[in-house]
Amino acid sequence: MKNNKQLILIPIALFLSTLACNLQLARDSAGATDVGPAIQETRPMQDVPDAVPSQPTVSPPTEPHPEDTPTPTNTPTVTPTDTPSIPIVTVTENTNCRSGPGTVYDLVYIFMIGDEAEIVGRSSVANYVIIKVPDSSGRTCWLWTQYAVIKGDTNALPESTPPPTPTPAATATPVFNFDFSFDEIDLCGPSEVVFFGVTNTGELDIESHHTTAKNLDTLEVKTRQADVFAAGVGCTPWPMTTIHPGEKYYVYIGFTPPIGGHTISVTLKTCAQDGLGEPCLTKTKTINIPSPSDMNLKENFKPVDTAEILDLVSELPLTTWSYKDRETDSRHIGPMAQEFNPLFDVGEYEDHISAIDSSGVALAAIQELNRIADGQAAQIAQLKQQNEALYAQNEALNSRLQTLEANNETQPSPVMAYLLPTLVLICVGILAVVKKKPNGKPRSG
Numbered sequence: 356m357k358n359n360k361q362l363i364l365i366p367i368a369l370f371l372s373t374l375a376c377n378l379q380l381a382r383d384s385a386g387a388t389d390v391g392p393a394i395q396e397t398r399p400m401q402d403v404p405d406a407v408p409s410q411p412t413v414s415p416p417t418e419p420h421p422e423d424t425p426t427p428t429n430t431p432t433v434t435p436t437d438t439p440s441i442p443i444v445t446v447t448e449n450t451n452c453r454s455g456p457g458t459v460y461d462l463v464y465i466f467m468i469g470d471e472a473e474i475v476g477r478s479s480v481a482n483y484v485i486i487k488v489p490d491s492s493g494r495t496c497w498l499w500t501q502y503a504v505i506k507g508d509t510n511a512l513p514e515s516t517p518p519p520t521p522t523p524a525a526t527a528t529p530v531f532n533f534d535f536s537f538d539e540i541d542l543c544g545p546s547e548v549v550f551f552g553v554t555n556t557g558e559l560d561i562e563s564h565h566t567t568a569k570n571l572d573t574l575e576v577k578t579r580q581a582d583v584f585a586a587g588v589g590c591t592p593w594p595m596t597t598i599h600p601g602e603k604y605y606v607y608i609g610f611t612p613p614i615g616g617h618t619i620s621v622t623l624k625t626c627a628q629d630g631l632g633e634p635c636l637t638k639t640k641t642i643n644i645p646s647p648s649d650m651n652l653k654e655n656f657k658p659v660d661t662a663e664i665l666d667l668v669s670e671l672p673l674t675t676w677s678y679k680d681r682e683t684d685s686r687h688i689g690p691m692a693q694e695f696n697p698l699f700d701v702g703e704y705e706d707h708i709s710a711i712d713s714s715g716v717a718l719a720a721i722q723e724l725n726r727i728a729d730g731q732a733a734q735i736a737q738l739k740q741q742n743e744a745l746y747a748q749n750e751a752l753n754s755r756l757q758t759l760e761a762n763n764e765t766q767p768s769p770v771m772a773y774l775l776p777t778l779v780l781i782c783v784g785i786l787a788v789v790k791k792k793p794n795g796k797p798r799s800g
Contacts, residue, residue: 442474442507444486444498452488452496455517456480463496464488472498474505477514485515531634532557533598533625537642538605543590546609549644550588551621554603561598563631565624568608571641572617573707574680577608582629598625613703615646616710646711659715661723667698668720689713 446466453460456478466472475495476485482501488494497517538552549568555561565580584604585592598604606623619642626635675688689708696702701712 440507442484442505442509442512443471444474444484444500445469445471445504445506446498446502447504448502450499450502452486452498454496455520456483456497456499457517457520459520460497460518461521463494464490466498474507474509474512477509477512479514479516484509529558531559531627531636533561533636533638535606535621535623535638535640537644539588540615540644541588541590542612543609545611547612547614548590548607548609549614549619550585550592550605550607551623552603552605553584553598553623553625555598555600558600559627559634560600561625561627562596562629563626564606565631566606566608567622568610569620570610570614570617571620573611573614574678575611577610579606579608580631581606613646613707613709613711614644616714617644618642619644646709646714648711659719661719661726664699664716664719665723668716671695671698 446468448468450466451462452464452466454463470489472486472489474484475487478484478497482499483497484500484503484505485495486498488496532555533553534556535551535553537549539550541548541550551566553561553564561584563580563582564584565578567576567578569576583594583596584598585607586595586604587593588605588607592605592607595604610619620639621642622637622639624631624635624637626632671690672694673688673690675686677684677686692702692704692706692708695708695713695716696705699712699716701715702709
């Protein structure tokens with residue numbers, strides 16, 4: 356009876372041992388799931404060796420009784436996978452492929468999980484291969500193999516060294532620029548002050564300036580340097596410390612009057628820092644200063660005798676000349692102030708000719724010449740009208756004479772009309788006398 360119980364326990368023990376082995380294999384298989392991050396560039400570029408999985412140890416089962424040994428089942432045969440002749444890489448995570456081995460290189464292509472590509476070269480930098488971009492463009496890029504599986508032999512492929520790293524784009528330097536022009540002229544005390552509008556056309560503030568201006572007619576030179584600008588024009592301008600981009604304020608400089616009609620060369624240097632601190636920019640312009648001519652600034656109006664002005668102009672000496680102590684030998688034409696001002700009784704200074712006075716004299720002379728020209732034009736028109744009337748009368752006389760001549764050619768003369776009958780009568784009378792002689796006979800011939 357005891358032997359029968361032992362025979363029953365042996366198959367049960369064998370069944371439980373087999374069941375325990377199957378449960379262990381199921382647990383090992385369930386732990387092989389691989390879950391990784393989406394983008395690899397946040398991970399360090401290092402070589403991670405492949406993990407070698409451990410094999411579970413199974414104790415041999417207890418030797419069974421021959422009659423109780425189960426019939427063995429057939430174990431399936433594993434067919435080995437063929438190694439591809441062309442090396443292929445398959446990414447296991449989303450991975451960037453660049454123009455070189457590192458994030459400093461330009462991005463060429465993004466591989467998604469499961470994408471494959473042909474390997475065309477080896478890299479001298481570890482953990483990189485050169486692959487053909489799978490978009491039919493013919494491009495290649497460098498792929499990090501930390502999250503990739505390589506199939507095939509890459510030893511026969513050529514090895515490449517990294518290309519030069521891209522040159523970083525230069526940081527753009529802010530532009531410093533300005534423009535200026537003549538804006539206003541005001542008589543402020545003993546000086547005529549010229550205002551120049553300065554417009555900030557750059558990207559930096561304008562904080563200071565240095566102005567040099569030269570009157571090319573009188574050779575007077577004036578300079579001014581300041582860390583402030585005028586907010587407007589006038590003899591008491593409000594100061595401004597900065598000209599921001601797009602804004603317009605003013606610089607000014609005073610001259611000995613009069614300067615109306617004169618030519619001034621202006622050199623303006625502006626800077627982005629106080630005290631002419633860099634960056635700075637210098638520009639030069641030549642500006643003609645207009646003469647102030649507002650009616651509200653004038654009084655004691657008197658008419659001008661343009662005929663007298665024209666006569667005086669004809670007496671005014673004119674010469675060509677050049678200024679002393681000039682950088683150039685340029686010549687000019689015109690009168691001398693010592694002759695012009697007394698002749699026309701104008702001007703405040705003995706050695707200056709105001710541009711407004713010379714312009715006024717020229718305008719008066721032009722007006723008189725225009726008046727004379729208008730009178731002459733009227734006389735010419737009248738003479739032309741008279742000449743046309745005489746011409747018409749002459750044409751009428753010529754036509755009448757031509758008519759009389761034509762009539763004389765077709766009709767006999769009145770004298771001949773009386774003379775011919777008279778001659779006929781005389782001839783008849785003579786013949787009658789000849790025929791009647793005293794003896795009644797004609798004279799023998």
